[in-house]
Amino acid sequence: MAGKHIDEISGVETTGHEWDGIRELNNPMPRWWVWTFYATILWAIAYTVAFPAWPLISDTTRGMLGWSSRANIAAELASAKEAQAGFVDRISKASLEEILADPQLSQFAISGGASAFKVNCAQCHGSGAAGGPGFPNLNDDDWVWGGTVEDIYQTIAHGIRHPGDDETRVSEMPAFGEILEPDQIKQVAAYVVSLTGTPSDASLVEPGSQVFADNCAACHGEDARGNREMGAPNLADAIWLKGEGEAAVAAQVRSPKHGVMPAWLPRLGDPAVKQLAVFVHSLGGGE
Template structure:
């Protein structure tokens, strides 16, 4: 066995490892570190005995105390539901107008509606309710079917063009490709564009205005500001849901796109729908 090597400067035995003439000192670990390490081993053994620890095929060892984090969470959920029961019952028994008249109910319904929105509505309207192409922004005051609390509740409850609900909001814009000539459609599109920006051909605006009055004003109004009874959008505010630009407007007039929104009462229940209505109304675009 080779003789032990002692470092000349520190007087500490080396491990025998050497790199480029540098030897590794064999300093012992500090006592406090060792006792702490041994303590963690003891703690692990005690924890394993008292709490669930070793995974089995379908469960885990229960431990002497039989603790279960899942059971604790389930108990907390039950307790939370019991605590919310009175408020939920009040919302179930109240109209949306009555909910808005009660500050405490409004606060509770807004918070609950925000949670329900994140689970059920963000897929189309976005996490901030700002919408996207074909999906309306719920933060502004541009509403197809009206933005007061009753109208919002009606829309969420029964949806839009949802075939499985007899009370759904429904309107259909005709396919004017079967009614107007191609040149006439371009004229109408030029007039619609002129309401908010400059069309490609200004000469088409005047004849388009007359065609609009004859064919479109019955739904969109003589001023093109829409009619919420029919879900006809305001064409004079530069807020576009399904189209952008003159070519897309021409395509929409020729063969319109019709959006569909589900009826949520059957899925979520009237209480949650009321909470959603109150939350959406609170975003700032409600009337």
């Protein structure tokens, strides 16, 4: 075994490693660093004894202090619910008009409704309630069933075409592909588009208006502005739920799509539904 090598300049023993003639000195670590390292080991041991740390087959070690992050969260949630209980109780007993008339209660309802919306409604209507294809934008003033806070409450509480709820919103548009000729569907699609834009063939508008009067005006109105009592949308405002353009309109006339919205009252309870209604009403499109 080769003897130890001592650096001639510093007089310090080297490690034996050498790179391009440069040798690594074997200087010891500073004592403060060594003692700090030992302290961290002792701290880790004490921590694992005092707090939950080691995973077991179906649980973890509990720790001598009995501390639990889940218990802390449960206590915080219970405290928050207790603080909110007074407002929730008042909302439960108040009418929607009374909630809107009380600034403090209204603000609480909007905040609570915003939270409930993110958890239950944003998946379809979007985090900003702007909707998407087949899902209504709740920020505008275009309402199929009405935009008063009472109308909104009714829709949220009982849903749309929700099976098992006798008070759910229901509207069924016939599949006119089984009633009208293909040329008639093209004509009525051109007429509907002409109400807010320019159809591809202007010659189809006049016969399309007659097809509309004979088959569609009973629900959508003679002026095509809809009927909220029947859930018939306004076709003259350039706001489209199922798709925009003649092809989309023709497809909806031929084989209509009918959306479904859950009835939230059984799931969330009356106070939460009231808060949701007040929140949606506050978005800017309420009446």
